[in-house]
Amino acid sequence: MNAVVHAQAESRHLLSGNEAVARAAWEAGVWVAAAYPGTPATEILENIALYPDIYSEWSVNEKVSVEVAIGASLAGSRALAAMKHVGMNVASDAFMTQSLAGVIGGLVIVVADDVGLSSSQNEQDSRYWGRFGHMPILEPADSQEAYDLIKYAFILSEEYETPVIVRMTTRVCHVKAMVTFTGERVEHRAPGFQKNPQRWVMTPANAKPRLPLMHERDRTLRTASEASDLNEVFKGSDRRIGFVTSGPAFMHVRETFPNAPVFKLGFSHPAPLDRIRAFAGDVDTVIVVEETEPLLETELRAAGLSVRGKDVLPRFGELAPSVLRPAIKPLLGEPYEVPTRSQSSVFPRPPTMCASCPHLGPYFALSHIRNLNIIGDIGCYTLGAGHPWNALDTCICMGASLSMAHGMDKGRGESDEKKHIVAVIGDSTFLHMGMQGLLNMIYNRGNVTVLLLDNRSVGMTGGQENPGTGQNLHGLPAPRVDFAKLAEALGVRPERIRMVDPYELPTMVKLVREETKMEEPSVIITDRPCSLTDRFERLKPYEVLDDKCTGCGNCIDLGCPAISVSHRETVTAKSGKTKELVFARIDANTCTGCHMCVETCAPEAIVQPQPATHTIRIHPHG
Amino acid sequence: MADGITNILVVGIGGQGVMTAAEMLARTAMEQGYDVKKTEVAGMAQRGGVVSSHVRFGPKVYSPQIDPGEADLLIGFEAAEGLRWLPHLRPAGIAMVNTLRLVPPVVSAGLYDYPTDPIAELASTGITVHAFDAGAIANELGNSKLVNTIMLGAISDYLPFPSEILKACIVEGFRAYKPKLADINAQAFDAGRAAGH
Numbered sequence: 001m002n003a004v005v006h007a008q009a010e011s012r013h014l015l016s017g018n019e020a021v022a023r024a025a026w027e028a029g030v031w032v033a034a035a036y037p038g039t040p041a042t043e044i045l046e047n048i049a050l051y052p053d054i055y056s057e058w059s060v061n062e063k064v065s066v067e068v069a070i071g072a073s074l075a076g077s078r079a080l081a082a083m084k085h086v087g088m089n090v091a092s093d094a095f096m097t098q099s100l101a102g103v104i105g106g107l108v109i110v111v112a113d114d115v116g117l118s119s120s121q122n123e124q125d126s127r128y129w130g131r132f133g134h135m136p137i138l139e140p141a142d143s144q145e146a147y148d149l150i151k152y153a154f155i156l157s158e159e160y161e162t163p164v165i166v167r168m169t170t171r172v173c174h175v176k177a178m179v180t181f182t183g184e185r186v187e188h189r190a191p192g193f194q195k196n197p198q199r200w201v202m203t204p205a206n207a208k209p210r211l212p213l214m215h216e217r218d219r220t221l222r223t224a225s226e227a228s229d230l231n232e233v234f235k236g237s238d239r240r241i242g243f244v245t246s247g248p249a250f251m252h253v254r255e256t257f258p259n260a261p262v263f264k265l266g267f268s269h270p271a272p273l274d275r276i277r278a279f280a281g282d283v284d285t286v287i288v289v290e291e292t293e294p295l296l297e298t299e300l301r302a303a304g305l306s307v308r309g310k311d312v313l314p315r316f317g318e319l320a321p322s323v324l325r326p327a328i329k330p331l332l333g334e335p336y337e338v339p340t341r342s343q344s345s346v347f348p349r350p351p352t353m354c355a356s357c358p359h360l361g362p363y364f365a366l367s368h369i370r371n372l373n374i375i376g377d378i379g380c381y382t383l384g385a386g387h388p389w390n391a392l393d394t395c396i397c398m399g400a401s402l403s404m405a406h407g408m409d410k411g412r413g414e415s416d417e418k419k420h421i422v423a424v425i426g427d428s429t430f431l432h433m434g435m436q437g438l439l440n441m442i443y444n445r446g447n448v449t450v451l452l453l454d455n456r457s458v459g460m461t462g463g464q465e466n467p468g469t470g471q472n473l474h475g476l477p478a479p480r481v482d483f484a485k486l487a488e489a490l491g492v493r494p495e496r497i498r499m500v501d502p503y504e505l506p507t508m509v510k511l512v513r514e515e516t517k518m519e520e521p522s523v524i525i526t527d528r529p530c531s532l533t534d535r536f537e538r539l540k541p542y543e544v545l546d547d548k549c550t551g552c553g554n555c556i557d558l559g560c561p562a563i564s565v566s567h568r569e570t571v572t573a574k575s576g577k578t579k580e581l582v583f584a585r586i587d588a589n590t591c592t593g594c595h596m597c598v599e600t601c602a603p604e605a606i607v608q609p610q611p612a613t614h615t616i617r618i619h620p621h622g
Numbered sequence: 623m624a625d626g627i628t629n630i631l632v633v634g635i636g637g638q639g640v641m642t643a644a645e646m647l648a649r650t651a652m653e654q655g656y657d658v659k660k661t662e663v664a665g666m667a668q669r670g671g672v673v674s675s676h677v678r679f680g681p682k683v684y685s686p687q688i689d690p691g692e693a694d695l696l697i698g699f700e701a702a703e704g705l706r707w708l709p710h711l712r713p714a715g716i717a718m719v720n721t722l723r724l725v726p727p728v729v730s731a732g733l734y735d736y737p738t739d740p741i742a743e744l745a746s747t748g749i750t751v752h753a754f755d756a757g758a759i760a761n762e763l764g765n766s767k768l769v770n771t772i773m774l775g776a777i778s779d780y781l782p783f784p785s786e787i788l789k790a791c792i793v794e795g796f797r798a799y800k801p802k803l804a805d806i807n808a809q810a811f812d813a814g815r816a817a818g819h
Binding site for chain 2: 012014118142171174175176177178248251252254255256320321322344346347348349350351352353354380383387388556559561564565568589
């Protein structure tokens, strides 16, 4: 059990922003918390799950998680939903209208922007949602503020009957910093749901009268923001440049320009325009430092203030002292010293699939079959686009593989006439948003071969549970969806639903060949667990017998990180043609004995060091 | 260590224990009463990618990131990774590097080259480099997972607090959660400390 869970008020801890959010949610009396895993927000729910006073769940997607939180709020409970920035896109349909209806129990949406795309398909500034959905935004700059602002967010939400967005970024979520606890759990619960159709049934007739109320709420929230001590001025001695900033950008500004005046926004939307105007009057130049879009900068300009910002600062990517210094020092007429050493030129280490990864088999198959357009999705299998497979042609968002593949089938051009369309998606992504695409494809008589790679986990975020794993957020047994039955229920013919062990490479290749030739949709389901989870059983490592290895390189094509090139030889055939032989070795510390590579090796050079009974067993789920 | 801030950069590859080592340094600094920040760049690092963990402590720490040219100590869990992060080290900084070479698939496939001698390349820049085979020490002690503690032992005489304080923090941690491993980690720490000079 995490020591923080039982820690008392006044105690001091080294916590990530995500851990701080969890503790604050507990203190704030949160009754229901829901999320779908997504970097960098995943650990918020994982930590909330450590507090037994809070009902917490992995929801199947972000929209569902927000709707669960909305329901709990209407029932009178304080509720929290957490997600990464792209999760907000999914969830937006729910909160855009609930903002109009309002809330009862405090409702807080924590969104984590992956600024700099450390593990995402795009970069988004979630502060837009506050403007778009008429919801206030709080922006913590570090773990202590994450803790403080979450507690305040529930008070604000209930006082103004509005959902509140707490906007974090990777540099808050994943930075560990000091947090001093100021309290322990206090319950906040209303007696229960109060029926009121005019308020809660958003028909046009009921929604319309809410519009002026929502705009009036915007006005009163701006007054609250003007008065809030979360919006704080740090008086500086050097008044040549004053900074207006929020979130972790504040830390970079203080680090880089310790003597400059700073207007720090903790309650950043609606912005306290009057106070910022007064601040601007006290300095020569105002620079707005924000990650990532020039949102505040634009609003300040619209309010008639003369400010600078993105004319000198980057429009995308993370800010840091090393970014601010070269951008701003020249404005002060100060020399900027370029660090003495330039960037190093060491080889890249792109992320790879793991040893025994059950996705290796399908990608070995896909990389050996020609004439495919392979439409991908979000998960570890997106790595199939990389070396050595080069067997993934698109990736945009959760669930897009099936629907895009259907569109590619229907919209195929001349050069694609003879191509087969394949969609690749994982178990959790299929349940998140993929199955609608399959239903749509069946309904509209499409023809796509679907590879449903069931590794029984949300792999890329660290092996979380989902409705396909048989366990819930708390590791307790939960009903496990039957993917084959689900596909059949959506309309795939039973003959075209094929279960396969992805470690059995010949079968894997044969099945993909067969099914892509069919003139109707097929679903091929793999059934091996992620090799990083407890469901995976590690077996004895294999080795390469040097005297038997012929240098064909087939095992290298598998892309297993345990297999590497021991040496190369160039040989000349009788025909005079030269050929490069690639001899392999297996790292015994990395190999987990899955035996996939054995199937690629004709000369039987890959063996287990000692005579061993060759049994591969999958743990029963749970 | 300007402004009383100590900047330590711990680097390696996902799964090597880089983040755990950084966590131990951060916790020890916290117990010494410092303000501490620790941050990682570890996007999809569990999949064989580069991990860099920044630990900053002092009277008051604002930004969590260590800028290029600002690290006082660079702890490299792998030789080429030590070289990769060299630009982050101060000219007067110290690099403590494990001589282990981990060759990724893109190098194995011939798309890129592994540096011939990363340690020599580091030393040629004039910084102070201590390099040793932490894996060999770990294997002598009978547990390859001890590399982490060995590396911490190795840098423990270059911190603004006594070596024994870091050792106590590590060993007490094991005593609380994995008591069987406490003594062997104490030995690993001492062996690393001897190797780090």
